Amino acid sequence: xxxxxxxxxxxxxxxxxxxxxxxxxxxxxxxxxxxxxxxxxxxxxxxxxxxxxxxxxxxxxxxxxxxxxxxxxxxxxxxxxxxxxxxxxxxxxxxxxxxxxxxxxxxxxxxxxxxxxxxxxxxxxxxxxxxxxxxxxxxxxxxxxxxxxxxxxxxxxxxxxxxxxxxxxxxxxxxxxxxxxxxxxxxxxxxxxxxxxxxxxxxxxxxxxxxxxxxxxxxxxxxxxxxxxxxxxxxxxxxxxxxxxxxxxxxxxxxxxxxxxxxxxxxxxxxxxxxxxxxxxxxxxxxxxxxxxxxxxx
Amino acid sequence: xxxxxxxxxxxxxxxxxxxxxxxxxxxxxxxxxxxxxxxxxxxxxxxxxxxxxxxxxxxxxxxxxxxxxxxxxxxxxxxxxxxxxxxxxxxxxxxxxxxxxxxxxxxxxxxxxxxxxxxxxxxxxxxxxxxxxxxxxxxxxxxxxxxxxxxxxxxxxxxxxxxxxxxxxxxxxxxxxxxxxxxxxxxxxxxxxxxxxxxxxxxxxxxxxxxxxxxxxxxxxxxxxxxxxxxxxxxxxxxxxxxxxxxxxxxxxxxxxxxxxxxxxxxxxxxxxxxxxxxxxxxxxxxxxxxxxxxxxx
Numbered sequence: 001x002x003x004x005x006x007x008x009x010x011x012x013x014x015x016x017x018x019x020x021x022x023x024x025x026x027x028x029x030x031x032x033x034x035x036x037x038x039x040x041x042x043x044x045x046x047x048x049x050x051x052x053x054x055x056x057x058x059x060x061x062x063x064x065x066x067x068x069x070x071x072x073x074x075x076x077x078x079x080x081x082x083x084x085x086x087x088x089x090x091x092x093x094x095x096x097x098x099x100x101x102x103x104x105x106x107x108x109x110x111x112x113x114x115x116x117x118x119x120x121x122x123x124x125x126x127x128x129x130x131x132x133x134x135x136x137x138x139x140x141x142x143x144x145x146x147x148x149x150x151x152x153x154x155x156x157x158x159x160x161x162x163x164x165x166x167x168x169x170x171x172x173x174x175x176x177x178x179x180x181x182x183x184x185x186x187x188x189x190x191x192x193x194x195x196x197x198x199x200x201x202x203x204x205x206x207x208x209x210x211x212x213x214x215x216x217x218x219x220x221x222x223x224x225x226x227x228x229x230x231x232x233x234x235x236x237x238x239x240x241x242x243x244x245x246x247x248x249x250x251x252x253x254x255x256x257x258x259x260x261x262x263x264x265x266x267x268x269x270x271x272x273x274x275x276x277x278x279x280x281x282x283x284x285x286x287x288x289x290x291x292x293x294x295x296x297x298x
Numbered sequence: 299x300x301x302x303x304x305x306x307x308x309x310x311x312x313x314x315x316x317x318x319x320x321x322x323x324x325x326x327x328x329x330x331x332x333x334x335x336x337x338x339x340x341x342x343x344x345x346x347x348x349x350x351x352x353x354x355x356x357x358x359x360x361x362x363x364x365x366x367x368x369x370x371x372x373x374x375x376x377x378x379x380x381x382x383x384x385x386x387x388x389x390x391x392x393x394x395x396x397x398x399x400x401x402x403x404x405x406x407x408x409x410x411x412x413x414x415x416x417x418x419x420x421x422x423x424x425x426x427x428x429x430x431x432x433x434x435x436x437x438x439x440x441x442x443x444x445x446x447x448x449x450x451x452x453x454x455x456x457x458x459x460x461x462x463x464x465x466x467x468x469x470x471x472x473x474x475x476x477x478x479x480x481x482x483x484x485x486x487x488x489x490x491x492x493x494x495x496x497x498x499x500x501x502x503x504x505x506x507x508x509x510x511x512x513x514x515x516x517x518x519x520x521x522x523x524x525x526x527x528x529x530x531x532x533x534x535x536x537x538x539x540x541x542x543x544x545x546x547x548x549x550x551x552x553x554x555x556x557x558x559x560x561x562x563x564x565x566x567x568x569x570x571x572x573x574x575x576x577x578x579x580x581x582x583x584x585x586x587x588x589x590x591x592x593x594x595x596x
Contacts, residue, residue, distance in 0.1 A: 044342040133431015
């Protein structure tokens with residue numbers, strides 16, 4: 001995999017997002033478009049959440065990874081996006097692009113069905129194609145905001161709030177946790193109920209994701225490296241904050257919601273972006289950690 | 299591509315559909331699950347239609363097909379499923395699995411965005427990954443039934459109805475029409491408004507798709523080969539009815555809806571299945587034509 005693959009994917013997604021501003025739907029209202037964890041559509045009395053992710057063998061899971069954890073991760077990534085809005089899953093659809101002669105198709109879809117139901121998002125449709133190349137799964141999950149509550153976007157952080165995380169960070173890929181993480185539906189719900197105004201799930205690393213939330217909100221996020229809970233196997237914070245695939249939630253709220261640790265920092269007014277404060281009192285641009293991560297190319 | 303690829307895909311989809319009966323959703327009702335053109339979910343006052351399709355280069359489009367027709371087909375296939383329910387598109391999401399170093403990503407997503415808007419289903423989210431293997435696009439379209447009208451399922455045909463098609467059949471792949479077809483949104487809407495009770499879009503060929511509708515409805519469909527409109531380049535009916543990728547609508551209705559030709563046959567009580575009546579008065583199981591098609595492996 002060339003080193004710039006991850007950068008290219010990001011740049012393309014960003015270009016697509018930029019082109020998608022001002023979308024108007026017929027008979028529905030787009031509350032949040034591309035660029036948040038989920039798109040949000042208001043239709044009738046319902047706020048629906050829509051998210052889609054791909055899992056490509058060799059890219060998001062090592063070749064030879066057993067069926068069940070592959071199916072689990074393919075579903076869990078999208079469920080995590082629903083959690084990051086404070087929402088509840090309703091249904092899922094899945095497609096599989098299977099290598100020619102793939103012998104595990106039935107077991108794979110059985111496992112996807114089981115995991116989708118486990119997180120309350122039954123599979124209601126899908127498509128299968130066979131072709132050359134690696135196994136690729138696409139899972140779309142649609143969720144809703146209970147009682148039509150407003151979704152917790154990335155853009156709602158305000159100065160004076162504190163920052164919390166739903167669990168420890170770092171070492172997800174090396175440890176295999178990227179295959180076994182639990183999407184934080186309960187924590188996301190608790191954060192919403194407590195009045196959290198900004199949330200994101202940590203897929204690309206605490207550094208780049210905190211920076212994304214900060215810029216979406218037009219605020220400065222100051223995160224104290226020593227306050228961030230880390231896995232024992234995670235290594236130094238510079239690596240841990242860039243590892244990615246933690247799938248913990250980062251939230252900005254007036255106080256600590258149930259299921260979260262911290263505070264790990266605070267929201268300030270200032271130039272938009274996230275800053276890491278190290279043990280010597282030095283500040284580091286969080287955004288750079290994300291790109292370091294990309295440069296190491298998994 | 300091995301000869302049995304298409305059969306394998308069908309068999310897998312069927313196994314998945316069979317496992318998906320009796321699905322219950324939280325806060326929504328599943329009106330139609332896997333196995334129809336779209337899944338149908340009743341949520342609040344809305345009947346939503348959900349469909350997803352993949353386009354794999356080398357499988358659904360020749361390698362080297364220009365960007366614009368690839369993007370068009372990827373979107374149009376899912377729009378056609380919305381048309382087959384008598385519904386209206388609301389939004390789309392798209393994912394791309396791009397070959398490493400793929401130089402046309404931006405133009406491709408630009409074209410997908412344009413075509414999605416053309417059919418009134420703006421792209422509100424997506425994902426991009428790079429990997430080995432061919433270009434693969436997944437497009438999900440969500441639509442709705444206007445005024446909460448009941449969707450036109452495959453299962454509603456009743457004896458005494460006539461059968462109509464929205465356009466000529468055959469030769470779609472050889473002629474390139476599979477890249478340029480127009481999803482029959484207007485015809486689908488007209489059929490619904492006229493009280494059509496069963497409809498399907500012809501993706502796998504008139505033979506196998508008519509048979510599918512017949513079995514879903516528990517009726518016998520008798521189609522007169524000589525009454526079916528065909529493209530001048532389509533060859534004999536045995537081939538034309540098996541070519542597939544026509545993306546015309548087949549409908550069962552009390553009378554001819556606007557935008558349809560026929561009648562091309564009638565709905566009868568009898569053993570479930572579709573039968574083709576040839577020019578000599580002989581009957582042929584329509585189902586076989588579908589499998590002949592698969593055997594020729596495109």
